[in-house]
Amino acid sequence: MTVDPQKQSYAHVPAGDQEACDAVQWNGSALAEEVERRSGTPLSTCFQCHKCSTGCPIGPDMDLLPSQVLRLVHLGAEAEVLQSQAIWLCASCEACTTRCPMGIDLAAVMDALRMLAIEREVAIPDEHGKHFNHSFLSSVRHHGRVFEVGMLAFYKLRSGDLFSDVDKVPQMLARGKLALLPHRSKSAKRVRELFRRAEEEEGKS
């Protein structure tokens, strides 16, 4: 009988659980190395104390808790991590980063995973976050600043989420909270060049 070298590592796992392990596509440490390189934070010191998960305000809404995301990165379970909703629900509040006893910058890990998910064109279960980031940055690219009305319209068209918060518009208009024209920055043209160079730079790395 030939033994799959990857399966050898969990030969001690009880028979029933091996099937569960088989369901995960391992790629060893390649994913962990890539995430470490991008986030600039060491991942191997994590001992699964779950402090990141217990303090995460979004934890109850996530399909994977932050500590589970990190564990799956260690294990190289690329599809499970990059296709999770959790990496897009992270609000970047930095509670995990601040509290990690091993100094792991988990918020930076989430950033790295979001970028990898887009680059590797995986199927993202909930694309709202991706569309929002794109709409926001498109607005900055054009005006040098965020033009909220334009950005929200663009976001709604891209995400197909047309009707949420429409009830807030009259209220916000009455309170002067929606500027109908963009406040264009004098530096808008230079910002466009800056975007182009930053994108070239990231493409190279």
Added chain:
Amino acid sequence: MKYAFFPGCSLGSTAWDFDQSTRAVFDALGIELEEIPGWVCCGSTPAHASNAALSISLPVFNLQRAQELKSPVLTACASCYARLRTANYQVLNDPKQRERAERITRESYDGSVAVHHILDALVYQLGLPAIRAAVRRPLAGLRVACYYGCLLTRPPEVVAFEDAEHPTSMESLVAALGGEPVEWPYKTECCGASLSMTHSNIVGRLGHRLVDMAQQAGAQCIAVACPLCQVNLDLRQADARKSHGELPETPALYITQLLGLALGLSPKKLGLQALSVSFEGLLQNLPSPSGRGAGGEGCDAAVEGNSAKPQAVGVAGGNR
């Protein structure tokens, strides 16, 4: 005293009241704000979640513009503050990051432009004695839950001007204004931030939790120092109530608005009319503003409040 002011995008639209009240209180306190010419968006969360090179270059571009003004930078928005401080931190601690930012912006930058948040500028740079002396309309025991949110104190090695888990600058400011800051455990819990646009149900849950806790702690209103915190606690409060259960209406206003009221500025000048959950009822409980040295209820309260501590010290020290 003078600062190079970085308003950021929100202060030009959804947070115009934060902009107006910030400029008004700094003017009233005799601190000049010079807007950074040609400033651009800091990139906020969408940049650091999408493109690392962009997320450092946008703030560095702004700091390069500020450099020409030769004053420290002041910002009101917590996210702008965090991005500008993070860029400085990266430039100072990682030569490769500095090189990259300089390559993309086509300009040199050494990370030396200081960046302050308004709370830091008011409480630690200007100091509470100067603010206490300028109070014309004490907050008369108004019970305030001071809410810092996430990015004013996190991560501490980059942004914090005080303890990351238990900051106290806003409480000491509210107390100096004659208000009564309440003790509550959620002052640095996240409000959900930009999930406001993409997952408003989550923001509703978090906002409800925050307002509920503030109420349990006995607060009459919540003071905030970030445009997204304000939107999430104020504009979305009615929805949060509908989805997660009844709560007393709790105004969530900017700390600069509370400060402005205490300095005797008009509610209109401070943009209080922009609040979704009205502050009107609480405003009526406050004494009317009084001039320097003039009589009246408000002034008496100020004198009482201000003299309480020095007197106690004097008695204890036996040198009065």
